[in-house]
Amino acid sequence: MNYLRDxxxxxxxxxxxxxxxxxxxxxDTSLNNNSTGSSGSPAGVLFNNNGNTELILATGSSxxxxxxxxxxxxxxxxxSETGLTLLLTFLSIKxxxxxxxxxxxxxxxxxxxxxxxxxxxxxxGELIHKCLxxxxxxxxxxxxxxxxxxxxxxxxEKIVAxxxxxxxxxxxxxxxxxxxxxxxxxxxxxxxxxxxxxxxxEGNSSDSTSIKLRMLPKGVLFYGPPGTGKTSLAKAIAxxxxxxxxxxxxxxxxxxxYGETEKLVGALFSFATKVKPCIIFIDEIESLLPSRQASYxxxxxxxxxxxxxxxxxxxxxxxxxxxxxxxIGATNLRSQLDTAALRRMPLQFKIDAPDRNSRIQILKLLLxxxxxxxxxxxEKLADATQFFSGSDLTELxxxxxxxxxxxxxxxxxxxxxxxxxxxxxxxxxxxxMKARQxxxxxxxxxxxxxxxxxxxxxx
Ligand SMILES: Nc1ncnc2c1ncn2[C@@H]1O[C@H](COP(=O)(O)OP(=O)(O)O)[C@@H](O)[C@H]1O
Ligand SMILES: [Mg+2]
Numbered sequence: 001m002n003y004l005r006d007x008x009x010x011x012x013x014x015x016x017x018x019x020x021x022x023x024x025x026x027x028d029t030s031l032n033n034n035s036t037g038s039s040g041s042p043a044g045v046l047f048n049n050n051g052n053t054e055l056i057l058a059t060g061s062s063x064x065x066x067x068x069x070x071x072x073x074x075x076x077x078x079x080s081e082t083g084l085t086l087l088l089t090f091l092s093i094k095x096x097x098x099x100x101x102x103x104x105x106x107x108x109x110x111x112x113x114x115x116x117x118x119x120x121x122x123x124x125g126e127l128i129h130k131c132l133x134x135x136x137x138x139x140x141x142x143x144x145x146x147x148x149x150x151x152x153x154x155x156x157e158k159i160v161a162x163x164x165x166x167x168x169x170x171x172x173x174x175x176x177x178x179x180x181x182x183x184x185x186x187x188x189x190x191x192x193x194x195x196x197x198x199x200x201x202e203g204n205s206s207d208s209t210s211i212k213l214r215m216l217p218k219g220v221l222f223y224g225p226p227g228t229g230k231t232s233l234a235k236a237i238a239x240x241x242x243x244x245x246x247x248x249x250x251x252x253x254x255x256x257x258y259g260e261t262e263k264l265v266g267a268l269f270s271f272a273t274k275v276k277p278c279i280i281f282i283d284e285i286e287s288l289l290p291s292r293q294a295s296y297x298x299x300x301x302x303x304x305x306x307x308x309x310x311x312x313x314x315x316x317x318x319x320x321x322x323x324x325x326x327x328i329g330a331t332n333l334r335s336q337l338d339t340a341a342l343r344r345m346p347l348q349f350k351i352d353a354p355d356r357n358s359r360i361q362i363l364k365l366l367l368x369x370x371x372x373x374x375x376x377x378x379e380k381l382a383d384a385t386q387f388f389s390g391s392d393l394t395e396l397x398x399x400x401x402x403x404x405x406x407x408x409x410x411x412x413x414x415x416x417x418x419x420x421x422x423x424x425x426x427x428x429x430x431x432x433m434k435a436r437q438x439x440x441x442x443x444x445x446x447x448x449x450x451x452x453x454x455x456x457x458x459x
Pocket of ligand 1 (some may be wrong): 180225228230330354362365
């Protein structure tokens with residue numbers, strides 16, 4: 001049923017161009033009638049739309065004469081030409097009424113955001129209440145807040161609501177990110193402070209020049225090797241500023257049809273303004289906005305999609321509704337980002353592999369609740385982990401911790417004694433050195449050189 005629903009949705013987009021299934025000569029739609037057996041009845045019907053959509057109504061090979069077929073296949077094979085025509089006519093009607101039908105089907109679709117938990121709906125309702133400056137907060141009235149969610153969000157904004165993480169549900173904060181002190185300070189000053197205290201940046205509202213000079217940053221890019229803490233930092237900002245966090249992943253838009261892009265991207269920004277302060281975090285932003293200059297073979301549809309996203313972004317940037325809404329992009333492949341997208345993120349931070357001092361701090365942080373022998377030198381560990389990202393160091397510690405546990409497992413198996421009251425021994429330097437053989441550093445390769453270094457404030 002879901003398959004059919006998706007198919008119908010996809011066909012709804014092409015209602016204007018798709019011919020009825022019976023027009024087999026169309027280049028978009030083809031109809032294959034495979035004669036089967038002696039009856040000559042069609043066994044398979046295939047609609048192929050630009051290679052994207054296929055519907056096989058009835059398939060099957062029949063032995064000649066069909067003597068061994070099951071009752072069901074005999075029923076299918078015995079469909080007369082008239083029956084088939086009727087079926088095709090029925091489907092044609094559906095295709096003609098696809099926009100309407102698609103809307104009806106979508107009301108039950110999981111993508112409409114109706115599967116959100118009531119707690120989350122209520123929370124979103126509370127944010128809407130605050131943003132609209134409505135009076136009389138009704139603290140205990142769940143249904144009031146849920147009704148705000150239902151009434152003030154359109155269908156597409158409810159889809160976007162699925163990507164929302166509430167600040168209280170975020171588990172990262174700045175203290176959980178080891179090292180990178182200079183970078184964290186820069187981020188706090190240029191991103192967190194304006195988000196927390198927008199009034200300081202608004203200046204004198206009657207004087208437009210002062211607003212321009214003290215503009216709130218609206219586009220920020222984190223770029224650098226994988227596992228260096230870009231996502232963690234974006235979440236920490238949202239937590240610190242008590243911001244709603246819209247976690248847009250690369251799948252965003254991929255489940256949707258081209259015709260829905262505009263509405264969905266528009267909804268991304270309009271939803272953010274309804275629950276602000278809000279961070280729109282776009283992970284792997286180069287996959288959503290790849291360079292149009294670099295890929296000559298990019299399909300026109302993909303180029304058009306990029307333009308739609310960029311113009312929606314512009315639209316939101318120029319309205320005052322966009323205050324306290326910030327887009328943070330993250331990428332490992334900055335050079336693959338569209339240059340127009342890069343321009344929309346003038347504040348750029350290179351999140352590089354942690355230096356020696358940061359590695360010491362990260363290791364201490366990761367191991368703060370573990371039993372580590374006092375003989376373990378964190379300085380030596382840092383020396384042995386050059387080019388390790390924060391994520392690599394996490395893996396290293398996990399692997400090192402597995403050795404004392406493995407010893408207990410072996411002991412239990414060999415001596416058949418219970419380990420109920422026994423704890424693993426302390427971690428030794430050797431555990432880390434053994435673990436080192438299992439974890440490869442991610443930041444070995446020289447990271448790509450930025451193209452327009454003048455825009456980068458932290459390096
Ligand atoms: N500086 C750091 N301190 C502590 N943990 C870190 C640090 N950098 C990365 N990590 C850990 O590595 C993992 C991946 O980090 P993430 O923020 O997703 O990296 P990125 O987004 O750059 O790929 C997370 O579990 C995170 O806790
Ligand atoms: Mg990430």
